[in-house]
Amino acid sequence: MKKIICAILSAFLLSSVVCSSDIKNKPVYSCNENIGNKIALTFDDGPHPKITPKILEVLDKYNVKATFFVIGINAKNYPETLSMVANKGHQIGNHTYSHKSLKSISKDIVCKEISTAEDEIMQNDIEMTNILRPPGGLYDQTLIDVALEKNYKIVLWNIDTHDWAHASDKAIIKNVINNVKGGDIILFHDYISGRANTISALEKLIPKLQSMGYEFVTVSELLQ
Numbered sequence: 001m002k003k004i005i006c007a008i009l010s011a012f013l014l015s016s017v018v019c020s021s022d023i024k025n026k027p028v029y030s031c032n033e034n035i036g037n038k039i040a041l042t043f044d045d046g047p048h049p050k051i052t053p054k055i056l057e058v059l060d061k062y063n064v065k066a067t068f069f070v071i072g073i074n075a076k077n078y079p080e081t082l083s084m085v086a087n088k089g090h091q092i093g094n095h096t097y098s099h100k101s102l103k104s105i106s107k108d109i110v111c112k113e114i115s116t117a118e119d120e121i122m123q124n125d126i127e128m129t130n131i132l133r134p135p136g137g138l139y140d141q142t143l144i145d146v147a148l149e150k151n152y153k154i155v156l157w158n159i160d161t162h163d164w165a166h167a168s169d170k171a172i173i174k175n176v177i178n179n180v181k182g183g184d185i186i187l188f189h190d191y192i193s194g195r196a197n198t199i200s201a202l203e204k205l206i207p208k209l210q211s212m213g214y215e216f217v218t219v220s221e222l223l224q
């Protein structure tokens, strides 16, 4: 049976991160406070053959484009699902090959995790953007050096929905609505081990945010 790489690096997940403008001379971004009412939904850890298509359905329903940070092994195991994501016009980013933490490991392994994931994603003629979400949001100077060399942006988030921790849909919605502002990058997952409330939360959250005047864009559109 094919294995999905687990979402959880819960012990290491960041609860909040600073805005891109606070991090000088580093290719690290968690939001763009100068982009008006635009926000970006991001989905990590897929593709998953059952859950990802359901997320795509909700996004389609509200005509929303999002960004999927894909794990290389899952791209290898579920190429049809990944093609479905790309064909619907969503952005594809890199979430490493095996979901290994990229902090405090050798440069060789960092490079291998990034390039092997690229190979698996692009095997399927998928257009991948040079945006990297390091597992757990963890990075160090070695990863920054690699990102600069490979012309990657390291993309974090500034709203964590805690869907990975099985937050209820009500808690997810309340968290986002109470904290959202233009330029935010919002963290969701399209695979979570155990019960997830991501889809039911999205069903209510997206129209609510649209009614508040927010426009959904991809990460690249948000950071341009």
Ligand SMILES: [Zn+2]
Pocket (backbone or CB within 6 Å): 006, 007, 008, 044, 045, 095, 099, 135, 136
């Ligand atoms: Zn992840």
